[in-house]
Amino acid sequence: MAIIDLMVTLSNWFWGVPILVVLVGGGIFLTVRLGFYQFRYLPFILKNTFGKMFAKSEGEGTVSAFQAATTALASSIGASNIVGVPVAIALGGPGAVFWMWVTALVGCATKFTEIVLGIKYREKNEKGEYVGGAMYYLKHSKFPFLGTVFAFMLMIEIAPSISTQTLTFIQNAEHLGIDKYVAVGAFLIVVALVVFGGIKSISGFCEKLVPIMAGLYILAGLVVIAVNIVELPHVFGMIFSNAFTPTSAMGGFAGATVAAGIRSGLARGAYSNEAGMGTATIAHSAATVEIPAQQGIWAVFEIFVDTMIVCTITAVVVLVSGVWTEIGSDQAAVMPAMAFGEVLGQNFGGALVAIALLMFVLSTVIVIIFFGEKQAEFLFGSKVAMVVRVIYILFIILGVVLDLGTLYSLLDFMLALVIIPNMIGILTMSGEAVEMMKQLFENPKYYPKAKK
Template identity: 60%
Template sequence: MENFINAVINFSNWLWGIPMLVILVGGSIFLTIKLGFFQFKYFPFIMKETFGKMFKKSEGEGTVTPFQAATAALASTIGAANIVGVPVAIAYGGPGAVFWMWIVALIASAAKFSEITLGIKYRELNEEGEHVGGPMYFLSKGIKSSLGKVLGIIFSFFLMLEIIPSIATQSASAAQTAATINIPSWITGCALVILVGLVVFGGIKKIANFTEKLVPFMALLYIIGGLIIIIVNITELPKALGLIFKHAFTPFAAVGGIAGAGVAQAIRWGTARGVYSNEAGMGTAPIAHSAAITDHPARQAMWGIFEIVVDTLIVCTITALVVLVSGVYKTVPIDQAASMPAVAFQQLLGNTLGGGIATISMLLFVLSTIIVIAYYGKTQAEFLFGAKFSNVMVIIYLLSIILGVYGGIEFLYNFLDILLATIIIPNMIGLLILSDEVKDLKDEFFKNPKYYNPSK
């Protein structure tokens, strides 16, 4: 078993080196150039259309509101990776991994915009009258050859499988954090199974209503708690930022809970954790966004950039700074890296309040993520094998919660990264092939005063 685990880790490290950098980052750079660096050029307008219009009624066809679709997608992106994925990346890739997380987020915005745009364009109505879409639809319908159908099936099949270790890593992270305030793993696992099971069978409307209320609350709770720690340790902030920028380009020597890491490891862990956190290029976001009420695909796609800002540039950054300014990276063992934020909260606010904030935030993040990704997996199973089999997969997903609370976190993350690559590759191939369609839709939106009017 040890040889198998080592083989998985070694292959994962190789795969998330040059190969995935070329596919994901290279593909996102191509899309950024193709779309005229729109995520930078129109950034103020995009923020005004998202942050500024969260609760505005939308026009057009769809099943749920744009904000509900965004919070459903955010429920998947704001998860354990924001609290424990970041310290794991720092532990194995050094502080410089945070810098590469930022870079991937900014560049990969083009990929997320593209996949949501195509998701809206090629969405369909299912038997229940709900709008459904995602890569499995735009790959098979948009690419006019057998390649499109093959890519759609590959994406759908491997996403269905990828959800299993993804859920396991979420529950493993929750169990580690809950253990810091002496909650047994079996209790954490059973509670998650019951809560997820109650919501996930309800479909996208029930999930959207649930996440619309939960996501803003859980994000604000964690952000406020993290900012308190950063402010109290404000004198350490310049040093923390210095570590991030310096060790993005220079090796980091082993210290406390951080392994010695070279630049390649910083890039590898920063890229992988950044992608898993904000899901840009993964193809999962358009599954949620395809249900949104909107008058144009590009308008809804801007919510994808909103997600990246909230998820990576705000929440993940706060976690990284909490870990670095508090100094817990010097004391917490590397095999317990996931608990670093919880330890930082406890050091400042005490075991009860600090541990409670960290644990509640983690459990809410994990709960919302598992609910949404289980729905993603269910839709893939339905797309491939029909509605009855999709319910079987939901049961398997619920069982993977229990599996996760007893799994080794490094092995789970490395195995997850391998499956993550199997869905990113067909999705990115499709985005590149269909990039002309995305460009046409982007131009149609931003060159038409009906849609793009910065003065309003």
């Protein structure tokens, strides 16, 4: 169909130079505007996130600061952290990893801005729960209609996204020898039980699952890297050199230009940490805090875990093992399983990757259903939100029967229509983020080194 072809063309265009301008350019602007807070206050941030993961939160909110962060993290740590990174390397070479890191570092400022605005403009719903997100702060921006645009586009985008995630789940279940109908049935039941329990149920589930699934994957990845430790200096050399020079063809790798590396790395970074998408703030807005910036610093924690640790582990495993030179880009998604298999045995290594993907997809679907439901609640009220929740559950079933072919490109197109209004909003409201940052770092009560 002509309309689908047009959407795919526009999608491919947007995820080129425009995404560089919007996300990285916007992230650099916010980093400067916030005084490079993610670098200046890094020790304090690490101490008050990693160092206080299980501490009791003070202030008002529905869930703890850590539960809110792990709920947001469950959305961003998904199948793409395992299969998306090798695809980026296959298309852009090792240099794509460098640009993925760049997106993450400047994304800390973007996500901080989103989170603090989300906390500032959150509201209480009919159940007495705190709700917030980009749609709530955008209606207080210079362009209030952007809140409605964001909410509607995200609500629509999440439906096919659930089906694509379900397809990934089914394919990996089949890899483990599980019948696809049994797999989708079990998947459906677990998702329904958790999402119908509400935000507290979702947060409690993610608080337990996210550390386990990320920890197991990271540990296994470090084992593979340790076995190939002699290759590590060469790998990091390639990452930095190929970020600015073309990558030569070798083996099954066809070669890549610098532009391809930048595009692949930026797109992977954007999908990975979700900075600029405005989605994570939906979960963060329920956090129990005294001032918004207390939750804002969890942006660094979230991006650090998601991109700088999980995505980097995947990238280094693929590069040190050499599998990226053995397989063409059309089969890039199987690279992690092959890399793990070379060290841990093909059966065990393949099963480990498949199980990790199952857990990552499960957590992602649970959280994005919650995100989509909140868009419906914002637009139409809580009763319609319950109906939308059921519709999303049905899209899990459609993941078994739909031919998802071009849906991935269409998802990119719809995601662009989510990112654009959000970035316009947070850039025009960045002054408010600066003031909320000062509430934390210029107050001795919260930041001991602040001038009294």
